[in-house]
Amino acid sequence: MNVPVWHLYPDAGQLAERLAAAIARMAVEAIAARGAFHLVLAGGHTPKAAYEVLPRLGASWQHWHLYYGDERCLAPDDLERNSRLVQDTLLAKSPIPTRQHHPIPAELGAEAAATAYTHLLPAQRFDLVLLGMGEDGHCASLFPGQEQGFAPDAPAVLPVHHSPKPPADRVSLSAARLRQTRALFFVITGAAKAPAIQRWRVGEDLPAARVGAGFDVWLDAAAWGAPAVRYET
């Protein structure tokens, strides 16, 4: 399967509500079936609205385990850290045990953090991976032209240097590890992402397209950029 399943919402607010409800539902199902919910969180600013809604809809928080698809090599409390956004939204209002929140220790530097996170990741596949997408089509910290993250023998976690988007030093899960999951949702909103979505739709080999092949893309009308055929209800 090379194409994703596109899910269109009229606006970012409705998308966030529906996404949070879907995550909460998947958590209930995973906990009932396997006793735990292993969720990989997206970085960037796009998922903020869903992270703010989720505490109202989620339950059985003691069984949630949180991981990250990527992190920026900044101090732990830096406002540009992906984990800082999660701390200020989802974690501020949901009692997920601290020991089950697994930020990437990117403050150690890219190499040391990648090694530490490799040992910390669960052996089994994730229940759900959330990913955003940059205007250049990158996802997690897998940027166009940086092939290491897509190699068949890539490690699960990679140090990333010379990122075209600041900061230059980052840590990212590889494409193969991100795809070891029961479900993967891209979350993409805003008109600035429309050109990359258009490139994805016509088959360009963007990092997001490579990771997302066969999975789901949730997007608002602005990111879709063209008249919608049908919105999700």
Ligand SMILES: O=C1O[C@H](COP(=O)(O)O)[C@@H](O)[C@H](O)[C@H]1O
């Ligand atoms: O640098 C990154 O950018 C993308 C997109 O971020 P957004 O602010 O436009 O939502 C993000 O998905 C990635 O995880 C992040 O580290």
